[in-house]
Amino acid sequence: MSIPALKISNLTKDFGGLRAIDKVSFNVEEGELVGLIGPNGCGKTTTFNCISGLLEVSSGKVEVLGQNATDLRPDQIQNLGLTRTFQHTWLWKDMTVIENLLVPPRKQFSPNPFLALLRPNSRKSEKQRLFDAYSILDLLEISHIAHNLASELSGGQSKLVDIGRALMSSPRFLLLDEPVAGVAGPLAERIFQNLSSLTSNNNIGMLVIEHNMDFILRRGVDRIIVMDSGQILMEGTPDQIKQSRDVVEAYLGNPGELK
Numbered sequence: 001m002s003i004p005a006l007k008i009s010n011l012t013k014d015f016g017g018l019r020a021i022d023k024v025s026f027n028v029e030e031g032e033l034v035g036l037i038g039p040n041g042c043g044k045t046t047t048f049n050c051i052s053g054l055l056e057v058s059s060g061k062v063e064v065l066g067q068n069a070t071d072l073r074p075d076q077i078q079n080l081g082l083t084r085t086f087q088h089t090w091l092w093k094d095m096t097v098i099e100n101l102l103v104p105p106r107k108q109f110s111p112n113p114f115l116a117l118l119r120p121n122s123r124k125s126e127k128q129r130l131f132d133a134y135s136i137l138d139l140l141e142i143s144h145i146a147h148n149l150a151s152e153l154s155g156g157q158s159k160l161v162d163i164g165r166a167l168m169s170s171p172r173f174l175l176l177d178e179p180v181a182g183v184a185g186p187l188a189e190r191i192f193q194n195l196s197s198l199t200s201n202n203n204i205g206m207l208v209i210e211h212n213m214d215f216i217l218r219r220g221v222d223r224i225i226v227m228d229s230g231q232i233l234m235e236g237t238p239d240q241i242k243q244s245r246d247v248v249e250a251y252l253g254n255p256g257e258l259k
């Protein structure tokens, strides 16, 4: 059997007396797009923070592409091939969209312009990087704003540029925290479809937090993990999730709408 791209075992995170994540276990395979969903405060972003090394785990294990990543720093985890985006997007406001993609990655630390500029870590030629950047803008359907300043973008466009920046590091695994929040419905749908093809065509693993369950059930995700109060409530294909009355009633209120 192949090694999972991401393997989480009994992940637990306490903030003082609050158990934000409680013995969570799941795998994501290479080439698989998995949605992570659940109500506000159920632990989705905390799970990402533990996986990407931003938070120390209280107990449990995180493995990225077969390597133990549990106690690694964010930059070491990125070197294993895992890249993430943040729920609250941060861009270089005085740079254009294409320039934002060409700036070396921030290594998943909090934004620090000096650190980022000091890390010209790409071995690719300028020409190749430019080609990659334009191809990624194309994939995300935002080529037309390549030369707009980041400060001029809408919230949704900023989100897409942030995904583009994550893709520039040629990740083997991507964690996307609400990547299409604020993106208009039809475009959000196409972006999801594009991410799905990117995942399967390039054998990347992808775990995507999406707030809107109704939305994610209709998109091209392979599997959905539903979290509630720091635990996994259910895991399955969109069809299996749709058929779970518990999940549907808890998160959508109106199962009839899902037909």
Ligand SMILES: Nc1ncnc2c1ncn2[C@@H]1O[C@H](COP(=O)(O)OP(=O)(O)OP(=O)(O)O)[C@@H](O)[C@H]1O
Binding pocket: 015, 018, 020, 038, 039, 040, 041, 042, 043, 044, 045, 046, 047, 087, 211
């Ligand atoms: N750094 C922190 N210190 C203390 N408590 C925290 C911290 N980060 C998160 N929490 C708490 O952990 C719980 C899970 O939060 P988390 O941000 O992971 O939820 P979420 O599922 O991402 O929610 P949302 O859908 O609103 O983004 C919440 O009760 C939150 O208040």
Ligand SMILES: [Mg+2]
Binding pocket: 044, 045, 046, 087
């Ligand atoms: Mg969150």
